[in-house]
Amino acid sequence: MRNAQRYYLTVWRGFLYLLLPLILATIACQFPGIGGDASLQQTNVALGIQQTMNAINDATLQAQLTQVVVVNPTVPQQNVQATLDAQATAIALDFTQTAAPAASETPTQIIGPPSTTEVALEEIPILEWKMFFWVTLNSGCYIDNAGCWRMNDDYRKNANREDVTMVSKNPVRIDPAWPKPYLVFWHKYDFEKAARVDLQVNGTWITIKNYRENETTSRWIRETFNLEDYKGKEVVVRFLATSYPLASQWYVNDVRVVPNYSP
Numbered sequence: 001m002r003n004a005q006r007y008y009l010t011v012w013r014g015f016l017y018l019l020l021p022l023i024l025a026t027i028a029c030q031f032p033g034i035g036g037d038a039s040l041q042q043t044n045v046a047l048g049i050q051q052t053m054n055a056i057n058d059a060t061l062q063a064q065l066t067q068v069v070v071v072n073p074t075v076p077q078q079n080v081q082a083t084l085d086a087q088a089t090a091i092a093l094d095f096t097q098t099a100a101p102a103a104s105e106t107p108t109q110i111i112g113p114p115s116t117t118e119v120a121l122e123e124i125p126i127l128e129w130k131m132f133f134w135v136t137l138n139s140g141c142y143i144d145n146a147g148c149w150r151m152n153d154d155y156r157k158n159a160n161r162e163d164v165t166m167v168s169k170n171p172v173r174i175d176p177a178w179p180k181p182y183l184v185f186w187h188k189y190d191f192e193k194a195a196r197v198d199l200q201v202n203g204t205w206i207t208i209k210n211y212r213e214n215e216t217t218s219r220w221i222r223e224t225f226n227l228e229d230y231k232g233k234e235v236v237v238r239f240l241a242t243s244y245p246l247a248s249q250w251y252v253n254d255v256r257v258v259p260n261y262s263p
Helices: 002-029 038-071 077-099
Strands: 129-132 134-136 148-151 164-168 182-190 195-201 204-211 216-226 234-241 249-258
Touching: 129 134, 134 164, 148 164, 204 216, 234 249
Parallel strands: none
Antiparallel strands: 129 164, 134 148, 148 249, 164 234, 182 216, 182 249, 195 204, 195 234
């Protein structure tokens, strides 16, 4: 009787090992989405092998315990069941440890590109000027404490008849990253002769606004000039009025470059 049981156990184990290649092929086909990732495919196949081996060991244990019961009917049934439960717990624990990734296999953290540095959008006031027959005012301006100047109309001091000018001392670089760079200022005027606002761009003077003879306004108005064409370049600002006969009036207040102008 014992030899017969041993024979059937041997046949059962051999049958399971013959099925192992077919089981592994089936496992490989169950992961079509990872065909391009060799490491993932190997990991899943390894897990499949472990599962298969655990199943074979479980079946073998079942056959062995069955043989014990057949050969020795005096073995209590509850002892057989307890042995099976303990073996199942051991198999489950072994599979969990196998499936858990090793510490060295922790996925590498993907770090994105560094955040772009924010562009400074603070307005740049222009306060320092080289003045020829202009004077600084401390009161009577549209915006207090923002820089205010008035053209000096004392023509008796201007016998050489040169143009009356106010030129910014320090150039301002127009950053290419500025969204809407503008030159902005407040002024009021009463021109007897022509006047204009100029920009010096990389050493060359460019007129951005002409005022006609006898053009006048008695109230403060805001002027805005688009500087997008000068991105990446340095600009100098100049206010110029024809000097003879010097009877014009011109007040200028709060001159600044605004990186992102919004009306």
